[in-house]
Ligand code: PAN
């Protein structure tokens with residue numbers, strides 16, 4: 262029988278924390294390879310290995326039909342023009358879907374279908390519920406000026422596969438252009454960064 266304390270938790274939608282549980286912190290050094298602007302990564306790391314996001318996971322039960330969930334909190338900010346984001350992953354059990362619920366702040370979710378390579382971007386904000394289908398790489402991005410917090414609920418046996426994304430990254434990137442968040446092809450963004458370096462702009 263699952264312990265009563267596992268059945269009920271209090272969470273703070275502003276801080277993105279769950280009472281009594283220690284968050285896992287992801288700092289710039291943990292995902293520096295994911296951001297495209299390498300000069301900006303180096304400059305930011307020289308200043309501080311700052312917190313990008315934290316996640317607190319709850320695993321109340323295991324086995325067939327059981328659920329796990331987590332609360333995430335992504336700090337506002339950018340590395341170069343690219344907004345703070347999560348590492349992103351596929352579920353090890355590819356069929357496992359997930360539900361995201363926006364709690365606070367202004368965000369986006371980047372979904373990339375592993376089978377077709379096609380991408381979709383959905384808004385993640387308070388009062389929104391997002392369904393992430395199976396076999397879909399997912400990354401959360403804070404495009405606002407305050408922390409972005411959300412809940413994610415997934416099958417207990419989903420598992421987290423970070424390998425594929427760590428190797429190839431998402432095909433699209435979310436960057437700031439003229440004060441607006443825009444979704445661009447990462448390859449185009451990388452070419453633009455190379456041109457800027459070559460021309461010294
Ligand atoms: C979420 C994520 C959370 C952090 O709970 O784990 O947003 O992102 P990364 O796991 O990519 O670092 C989830 O999707 N769980 O399955």
Ligand code: ZN
Nearest residue numbers: 352359399415
């Ligand atoms: Zn997930």
